[in-house]
Amino acid sequence: MDLSxxxxxxxxxxxxxxxxxxTGSSSMVGLEAKALGGNRILLIxxxxxxxxxxxxxxxxxxxxxxxxxxxxxxxRAEPSLEDAERVAEKTRGGGYDLIxxxxxxxxxxxxxxxxxxxxxxxxxxxYIGVNLxxxxxxxxxxxxxxxxxxSEVTHVAVITLLDEEAKSAIISPYLFSDESIVDPKLTYSMxxxxxxxxxxxxxxxxxxxxxxxxxxxxxxxxxxQSIEIIFKYLSRAYRSGDEESRFGMSLGALMAGMAFINSWxxxxxxxxxxxxxxxRVPHGLSCGLSLPYAFKFNAPAIRHKLPQIxxxxxxxxxxxxxxxxxxxxxxxNKIMELLxxxxxxxxxREIGVSESDLGKIASKVLTFKRLIEKNSRAxxxxxxxxxxxxxx
Ligand SMILES: [Fe+2]
Numbered sequence: 001m002d003l004s005x006x007x008x009x010x011x012x013x014x015x016x017x018x019x020x021x022x023t024g025s026s027s028m029v030g031l032e033a034k035a036l037g038g039n040r041i042l043l044i045x046x047x048x049x050x051x052x053x054x055x056x057x058x059x060x061x062x063x064x065x066x067x068x069x070x071x072x073x074x075x076r077a078e079p080s081l082e083d084a085e086r087v088a089e090k091t092r093g094g095g096y097d098l099i100x101x102x103x104x105x106x107x108x109x110x111x112x113x114x115x116x117x118x119x120x121x122x123x124x125x126x127y128i129g130v131n132l133x134x135x136x137x138x139x140x141x142x143x144x145x146x147x148x149x150x151s152e153v154t155h156v157a158v159i160t161l162l163d164e165e166a167k168s169a170i171i172s173p174y175l176f177s178d179e180s181i182v183d184p185k186l187t188y189s190m191x192x193x194x195x196x197x198x199x200x201x202x203x204x205x206x207x208x209x210x211x212x213x214x215x216x217x218x219x220x221x222x223x224x225q226s227i228e229i230i231f232k233y234l235s236r237a238y239r240s241g242d243e244e245s246r247f248g249m250s251l252g253a254l255m256a257g258m259a260f261i262n263s264w265x266x267x268x269x270x271x272x273x274x275x276x277x278x279x280r281v282p283h284g285l286s287c288g289l290s291l292p293y294a295f296k297f298n299a300p301a302i303r304h305k306l307p308q309i310x311x312x313x314x315x316x317x318x319x320x321x322x323x324x325x326x327x328x329x330x331x332x333n334k335i336m337e338l339l340x341x342x343x344x345x346x347x348x349r350e351i352g353v354s355e356s357d358l359g360k361i362a363s364k365v366l367t368f369k370r371l372i373e374k375n376s377r378a379x380x381x382x383x384x385x386x387x388x389x390x391x392x
Contacts, residue, residue: 001217002304011216013262016142016153016177021254023247026143026183029058029100030065036139036178038098040068042091044111045102046075049145054186058102058143070094075103075110078167078283080160083110084124088117091138099140102186104198105149105283108142109157112175115140124170128159130370133172142177145186147237147249148198148284150205150257152180158283165277166367184243184250192238195249196342199234200288202253203338204268206230207291209259210305211298212266212374219263220305226255228312231334235341266375268294270368271387274361279351288344289351292335293391297383299328301376306331348392355392362388 020028033041041062049055050073062069072090076083091099091114101111113124115137120127127133142152155175160167190198209215209223233248268290276286299306306327310317313334321327339346353361362384366372372379379387 001220001308003217005304006217009216011214011218013218014155014173014176015258015261016180018179019153019182019254020179021182021251023184023243025181026058026186027061029141029143029181030061030067032141032179032181033062033067033098033100034065036098036141038067038139040094040096041070041098041100042094042096042114043069043071043100043102044075044087044107044114045071045073046104046107047073049073049103052189054145054189055102058100062100070096072114075107077104077106078160079106079110080162081125084113084157084159087114088124090114091117092121096138099138100143101140102143102145104144104146104194105151105158108144108149108151109159111140111142112157113170114138116170116172116174124159127170127172128168130171133170133174136174139178141179141181143181143183143186144250146190146194146198147184147187147246147253148201150202150253150260152177152182153254153257154261156261160277166364167273167277182250182254184247187246187250188241188243190241192241195238195241196234196344197282197284197288198253199230199237199249199284200291200339200342200344201284202226202249202256203230203234204272204287204291205256205260205265207295208265208268209256209263210309211294211302211376212263213376214374215263215376219259222255222259223263224308224312226252226259227309229255231313231338234338238342264371264374266294266371267298267379270365270371271391273368273371274364275348275351275353279353281345281351285344288339288342289346289348290391292332292339292346293387295335296328296332297387298375298377299331348388353392358388358392359385
């Protein structure tokens with residue numbers, strides 16, 4: 001790693017207070033909840049998980065420590081502002097002292113909302129933005145049941161604004177968990193399509209962390225390692241979902257989350273957000289579709305990182321790569337091959353976008369200023385149009 005490129009800047013690095021990782025670690029939740037001072041717990045999950053053995057085990061574990069539990073499971077995927085308000089209402093009336101979130105990214109994001117809603121009592125819309133949450137919330141434990149969103153280690157709650165056909169977020173250090181318990185066992189029952197989608201989200205987090213202007217030696221190390229793990233295990237987790245590939249994907253997604261929350265995501269997520277709500281494409285699949293094009297656009301700005309990325313994808317890459325252009329093509333093609341293996345969409349036309357919609361999508365990309373500003377290469381209006389056309 002050439003450190004000279006990182007000199008002359010000041011970097012931040014922040015994470016949840018504690019991360020517990022390992023197969024079987026979810027059985028620690030009762031003890032951990034007690035250690036955080038929990039007595040009356042609001043357990044947040046979704047309808048599908050609610051009746052599963054997985055939630056029953058966690059419930060049993062919490063009850064065995066003498067804790068009382070209320071369950072809230074009315075959470076939809078890609079939650080809207082209205083969903084966030086319902087979670088807030090539930091929390092405010094309950095007298096809870098600890099939040100436990102178990103589920104995918106949407107559930108974990110709503111557990112963060114529950115935590116701050118108890119102490120910040122204005123309508124949730126007023127907290128959308130950066131650092132607008134006034135007070136710390138209830139302590140919270142986050143336990144992911146997918147491997148990809150990284151929500152367990154971020155201080156972001158993504159909220160869909162249905163009337164604006166867009167996504168926004170509450171971003172505040174008060175959203176960081178007090179403890180994240182990452183147990184690969186909780187991902188064993190994930191269906192193949194969710195495995196593919198969330199895994200592609202994780203891969204996008206890792207690549208975009210490398211492509212963002214705030215990338216630093218710590219985030220690059222985490223991102224590169226997670227690229228290696230994800231390329232090794234994602235297809236296998238999708239096909240067979242064996243224990244080793246689940247372990248790999250939980251770890252890869254965790255590391256990608258730790259990288260991007262400190263470096264940030266950029267062009268790939270801006271592209272994904274520009275069409276995912278209108279065309280109802282799950283977050284991870286929209287990120288996966290956008291990733292190769294975002295990479296191709298940014299490659300000139302991260303030339304020095306391309307050999308490291310290629311090496312992580314395939315240690316014998318030098319046999320196929322003779323020039324810098326080859327290197328860029330090699331990485332682009334490897335991402336495309338992975339999308340093929342996962343039966344994921346690679347073009348906007350595959351998800352129902354017609355050519356006449358492209359102008360609207362390109363204009364929308366530029367509205368995600370916070371993400372575009374983080375991109376290592378400036379994006380003009382013409383660039384956005386060319387990119388979207390290329391994606392089509
Ligand atoms: Fe994401």
